[in-house]
Amino acid sequence: MSVEMFEAVIFDWDGTLANTKKIIVMAFQRALNEIDCKISNSFIERLIGIGSIETFREILKFKNVRFDKSLLEFLVRKKVQFSIELNGDITLFAGSRELLESLEGRVKMGLASMNNRDFIDFMLRKFDLSNIFDSVITANEIINAKPHPEIFQKCAKQLYVIPEKCVVFEDSVFGIQAAKQARMSCIAVLTGVYNTNEVKNKFPDIVVNSLEEKQKILNFIFHL
Known part of the structure; x- marks a missing residue:
């Protein structure tokens, strides 16, 4: 054996x-700024691990923001874009x-x-x-x-x-x-x-x- x-x-x-924690949180925040949605960093941190779409879904539900698939996909694209732009700190x-x-x-x-x-x-x-x-x-x-x-x-x-x-x-x-x-x-x-x-x-x-x-x-x- x-x-x-x-x-x-x-x-x-x-x-x-x-x-990547700092960059992930910053990228989520920048994406949310695109739709003028505010959330604490700690709220985002506690969702790290479930994926971008699910994280945005939980945030928007918590903030009572109406959303559909296209909005979630838009936010994910922005988050990926910002993550890559901020990669120097990773x-x-x-x-x-x-x-x-x-x-x-x-x-x-x-x-x-x-x-x-x-x-x-x-x-x-x-x-x-x-x-x-x-x-x-x-x-x-x-x-x-x-x-x-x-x-x-x-x-x-x-x-x-x-x-x-x-x-x-x-x-x-x-x-x-x-x-x-x-x-x-x-x-x-x-x-x-x-x-x-x-x-x-x-x-x-x-x-x-x-x-x-x-x-x-x-x-x-x-x-x-």
């Missing part, structure tokens, strides 16, 4: 591999690149982000990561947002790995829920907006403060 307990790892992007979290390089060639690697395809492709080019993932799934390729497991299920299918042999890296409670509903193991990373208790309440398999805890992560993945 192989010592490699798992066959694939699937990473979230925002808040897990990359420090960095990879410490330990991200080192962990990816340690895993490359040892397991299949996927990226499953509720951000949009144009933004994710731009980010992967920016950080020279376009060739490291065997599968990249974004909000554009799915119907159901996290915490629905669809995005992870689709990624695993593209990787040709059964869910039970996949490990998901997530920072949001929505992502952890999605991973567990997909019957995958989950490593929760405390680099997002959620505190330790909020994360643990969603029952990840292990919790790490950051991806710099490489040995703990590798021990779990490879059953060392």
